[in-house]
Amino acid sequence: MIIAANLKTNLTREKTLHYLQEVEHFLEQNGVSQEVLVFPAISNLNSHKGQLVVGTQNAYPAINGAFTGEIGYEQLEEFGIKTILIGHSERRHILGETQELLALKFNFYKNLGFKIVYCVGEPLSVRELGHEKMMEYISAQYEGIDTSYENLIIAYEPVWAIGTGLTPTLEEIDSIHKELKVKSSAPLLYGGSVKVTNAKEVMALENVDGILVGSAALYAEHFCTMCMYAQELDK
Ligand code: 13P
Numbered sequence: 394m395i396i397a398a399n400l401k402t403n404l405t406r407e408k409t410l411h412y413l414q415e416v417e418h419f420l421e422q423n424g425v426s427q428e429v430l431v432f433p434a435i436s437n438l439n440s441h442k443g444q445l446v447v448g449t450q451n452a453y454p455a456i457n458g459a460f461t462g463e464i465g466y467e468q469l470e471e472f473g474i475k476t477i478l479i480g481h482s483e484r485r486h487i488l489g490e491t492q493e494l495l496a497l498k499f500n501f502y503k504n505l506g507f508k509i510v511y512c513v514g515e516p517l518s519v520r521e522l523g524h525e526k527m528m529e530y531i532s533a534q535y536e537g538i539d540t541s542y543e544n545l546i547i548a549y550e551p552v553w554a555i556g557t558g559l560t561p562t563l564e565e566i567d568s569i570h571k572e573l574k575v576k577s578s579a580p581l582l583y584g585g586s587v588k589v590t591n592a593k594e595v596m597a598l599e600n601v602d603g604i605l606v607g608s609a610a611l612y613a614e615h616f617c618t619m620c621m622y623a624q625e626l627d628k
Contacts, residue, residue, distance in 0.1 A: 395603030397430040398610035409437035448476030454501035496537025517553035540577035554585025570600035
């Protein structure tokens, strides 16, 4: 299974270091052999040795250059970062990233051999239009994306479930994952209000290959418990 923590715009450099050390120690002590990914805030990126893999929440599709406020491959290479999150709903909706830009980023980092966690998911207004419209909306988020890329992980994160404490039912998660798996055989994570209290049942679903966790992952202890659940399921 794949357990990923998106720390978003949280924690300082020092706190992130402690966080990574705590998680790393836990994985080692408890023999967790699952794939664990952590995406710290960009200013907190650093070289990391160990079992868990540190990835970036964003990067511009360029080696370097005049892209004020962005980082490129050169800044990732310094720390040996080879994993990137692309298409997160906060970047689509708050930062206004278009599907065109996301496809550019995807192809740029794909050509560099990065592991890509690519996010898709619908806002509530789209979900309310019914299943067909919702699937059309999600399908458009696959445009320009090589769904057969060997280093691809997809994360389904319904926008209305992010940071709200709301989640689709287990049946809904499993059935939409089943539909999304037809589009790509890449591992498919679920994200959106995953907590210690629901992580195990979500991960146990047939069509779920892991989880992408935001707020609950800010507590290293909670994230570690979820890693332990994944180990117990060992799918
Ligand atoms: P929450 O777990 O806080 O709902 O966030 C999910 C998310 O956006 C992970 O990328």
